[in-house]
Amino acid sequence: MADFYVDLRDMLFVLNEQIGLDALLKSDVYSDWEIDDLLAIVEQAAKFSKEVLSPIAETGDKEHCQYHPEDGSVTMPAGYKEAYQQFAELGFLGMGYSPEYGGMGVPQTVVMACGDWFVGANTSFDLSTMLTTEAAHLVETFGTEELKNTYLENMYTGKWAGTMCLTEPQAGTDVGAVKTNAIPNGDGSYRIEGQKIFITYGDHDMTENIIHAVLARVEGDPPGTKGISLFVVPKYLPNPDGSIGEFNDVKCAGLENKMGIHASPTATIVLGEDGHCKGWLLGEQSKGMREMFQMMNAARRAVGLQGEAAANAAYQAALAYAKERLQSPHYTKMKDKTAPKVAIIEHPDVRRLLMLQKAYSEGMRSFLLHVGYFADRARIAHAAGNEEEFDKYNGLVEIMTPVAKAYGSDMGFRVTEWAVQTMGGYGYMAEYPVERYLRDVKIGSIYEGTNGVQALDLVGRKITAKTGANLMTVMAMLNEFIAAHKDHPLLGSAVARLAAARDALNEVNMYFFTSGQSGEFLAVLLNATPYLELFGDVLTGYYLLDQAVIAHEKLEGICQAKGIDSSRKRKMRKLLADDRDARFYDGKLKAAVFFSNSILPLAPGKADAIRSGDKSAMDWVYDPVE
Numbered sequence: 276m277a278d279f280y281v282d283l284r285d286m287l288f289v290l291n292e293q294i295g296l297d298a299l300l301k302s303d304v305y306s307d308w309e310i311d312d313l314l315a316i317v318e319q320a321a322k323f324s325k326e327v328l329s330p331i332a333e334t335g336d337k338e339h340c341q342y343h344p345e346d347g348s349v350t351m352p353a354g355y356k357e358a359y360q361q362f363a364e365l366g367f368l369g370m371g372y373s374p375e376y377g378g379m380g381v382p383q384t385v386v387m388a389c390g391d392w393f394v395g396a397n398t399s400f401d402l403s404t405m406l407t408t409e410a411a412h413l414v415e416t417f418g419t420e421e422l423k424n425t426y427l428e429n430m431y432t433g434k435w436a437g438t439m440c441l442t443e444p445q446a447g448t449d450v451g452a453v454k455t456n457a458i459p460n461g462d463g464s465y466r467i468e469g470q471k472i473f474i475t476y477g478d479h480d481m482t483e484n485i486i487h488a489v490l491a492r493v494e495g496d497p498p499g500t501k502g503i504s505l506f507v508v509p510k511y512l513p514n515p516d517g518s519i520g521e522f523n524d525v526k527c528a529g530l531e532n533k534m535g536i537h538a539s540p541t542a543t544i545v546l547g548e549d550g551h552c553k554g555w556l557l558g559e560q561s562k563g564m565r566e567m568f569q570m571m572n573a574a575r576r577a578v579g580l581q582g583e584a585a586a587n588a589a590y591q592a593a594l595a596y597a598k599e600r601l602q603s604p605h606y607t608k609m610k611d612k613t614a615p616k617v618a619i620i621e622h623p624d625v626r627r628l629l630m631l632q633k634a635y636s637e638g639m640r641s642f643l644l645h646v647g648y649f650a651d652r653a654r655i656a657h658a659a660g661n662e663e664e665f666d667k668y669n670g671l672v673e674i675m676t677p678v679a680k681a682y683g684s685d686m687g688f689r690v691t692e693w694a695v696q697t698m699g700g701y702g703y704m705a706e707y708p709v710e711r712y713l714r715d716v717k718i719g720s721i722y723e724g725t726n727g728v729q730a731l732d733l734v735g736r737k738i739t740a741k742t743g744a745n746l747m748t749v750m751a752m753l754n755e756f757i758a759a760h761k762d763h764p765l766l767g768s769a770v771a772r773l774a775a776a777r778d779a780l781n782e783v784n785m786y787f788f789t790s791g792q793s794g795e796f797l798a799v800l801l802n803a804t805p806y807l808e809l810f811g812d813v814l815t816g817y818y819l820l821d822q823a824v825i826a827h828e829k830l831e832g833i834c835q836a837k838g839i840d841s842s843r844k845r846k847m848r849k850l851l852a853d854d855r856d857a858r859f860y861d862g863k864l865k866a867a868v869f870f871s872n873s874i875l876p877l878a879p880g881k882a883d884a885i886r887s888g889d890k891s892a893m894d895w896v897y898d899p900v901e
């Protein structure tokens with residue numbers, strides 16, 4: 276039986292002790308909330324994920340979604356429809372958006388914390404709620420009052436679901452190539468004609484209606500992304516009283532068979548095959564791509580969270596297993612054939628694997644939740660009319676979004692693979708959840724703009740935006756931390772390694788800058804992905820060390836309260852054996868020191884590789900396709 280382990284202690288540490296969630300509540304934007312209420316929501320999300328979402332993740336993975344060609348309908352695996360309704364009733368849909376239309380208005384930091392549990396417990400299920408929430412938010416931001424009144428409450432309350440429809444057979448990464456047409460009907464609506472593929476939750480039986488956010492080109496508009504508009508296209512036309520009316524000629528032509536996320540229907544959608552599919556323009560004609568970026572950016576952060584959450588879930592499962600599984604004697608008694616077998620967690624190579632998982636997954640959780648926190652700070656600054664502060668925090672969200680998406684999903688995949696490895700043959704078996712986590716997490720590097728595209732976005736747009744101001748904000752954040760803690764009594768040398776990694780990142784920043792100035796774009800394009808990885812390593816190291824500084828202070832506090840000298844090894848060993856909090860903080864110190872000693876020293880090497888100017892991949896003359 277697969278189990279989903281909830282590490283609430285780690286989540287509360289990030290929210291309360293590292294981020295300081297309560298500080299957000301001093302602003303007018305969130306002043307209606309009490310900290311205890313927000314933390315209760317996070318705990319309720321954890322409980323719901325463990326008790327409702329995790330069990331159906333396992334069964335849904337085996338059952339898959341079913342397509343019925345006779346009528347084009349799709350049925351979800353058992354339990355999904357009921358879980359969706361429960362999820363909505365608990366107020367989790369649209370929880371970060373406007374209470375006026377059925378949202379809850381909690382900070383994004385809390386949305387991310389709850390999302391961590393939801394997506395970690397059941398990635399397939401979580402996609403439906405994320406897409407519904409973000410499609411509704413498009414209507415909230417760009418829709419007319421009439422569209423808002425028609426759709427929002429029904430979507431935020433779980434009556435209707437939502438999707439995002441960009442991809443077509445010829446338009447994957449190259450979204451500008453969409454061929455779906457929109458022809459004005461003369462009454463404010465448009466006739467939509469086209470085909471969309473790979474549409475997540477493109478059809479299902481969880482809700483009575485499905486609202487598609489569709490990219491299409493109004494007849495006569497220019498080719499490429501500049502001619503694309505955004506439409507809201509319901510599966511059934513809504514009646515004025517909020518009930519559903521006529522079928523809107525939105526047909527599901529089939530579902531994909533795929534590696535993972537088996538309980539997420541990936542549909543081919545045919546729009547207007549019989550000539551009567553109606554859509555309504557959201558926002559301005561030809562500005563659809565820019566508007567859709569609101570949903571894409573939110574989805575990118577959600578995909579990063581998906582990677583981080585899978586990493587944490589897989590790590591917890593591997594840790595639980597490693598404490599139980601007995602194999603071989605202790606390494607100090609290797610030659611003694613009669614020595615008792617020990618749990619595999621006692622073997623150094625298994626320890627190393629587990630520490631890798633702990634460091635990456637906890638570091639990424641902190642990183643991802645901070646992106647949510649920066650979004651909250653930007654919102655608060657905007658509401659207070661503080662544009663300088665808004666620019667700073669919004670800039671951090673912008674530059675960190677592609678890194679969160681790509682690093683989170685890539686390292687999420689690596690960590691789940693290490694979890695499988697930790698468990699040996701049993702890790703490979705469907706009896707345990709880690710092989711599913713591995714299959715489910717892989718999609719994160721592909722959808723929402725492949726990770727290669729995220730890297731190009733980072734080097735081509737994000738680090739150069741506002742003449743590098745956002746990049747400078749990140750570097751200043753690192754500089755400030757390093758200056759403040761370089762002489763730390765315990766972590767000084769780990770901070771020095773972070774400083775060296777920061778310098779390596781800076782050298783690549785300069786290399787890219789001079790390459791760009793001299794028109795050497797190939798050097799930048801070829802190294803966009805290694806650069807994003809380096810960027811992610813440095814940020815993860817920073818967040819782990821930030822946690823370690825806090826943990827050190829807390830651990831010293833415990834020692835003082837108990838009259839223990841922390842330099843006395845034996846006394847500390849006893850404290851760690853007896854005191855759970857002390858163990859938690861000590862674990863934070865160990866993870867940060869491990870990452871600083873084992874991963875951050877690779878940064879100068881990675882920077883050297885980037886700056887080598889190697890162009891072999893492009894110079895390579897490959898065989899013609901036979």
Ligand SMILES: Cc1cc2nc3c(=O)[nH]c(=O)nc-3n(C[C@H](O)[C@H](O)[C@H](O)COP(=O)(O)OP(=O)(O)OC[C@H]3O[C@@H](n4cnc5c(N)ncnc54)[C@H](O)[C@@H]3O)c2cc1C
Nearest residue numbers: 439440441442447448473474475541721722723724725727
């Ligand atoms: C399970 C699943 C669910 C999905 N859900 C949705 C959904 O809900 N809505 C939706 O609209 N789409 C969805 N997609 C589509 C997804 O976003 C696309 O698959 C993705 O954007 C990549 O497009 P592609 O598959 O056509 O790959 P391609 O665009 O053909 O890319 C193939 C490879 O080439 C690289 N590449 C392509 N162009 C460039 C370039 N200019 N520079 C450098 N490298 C490049 C890519 O990085 C990739 O490695 C989903 C896909 C899957 C598999």
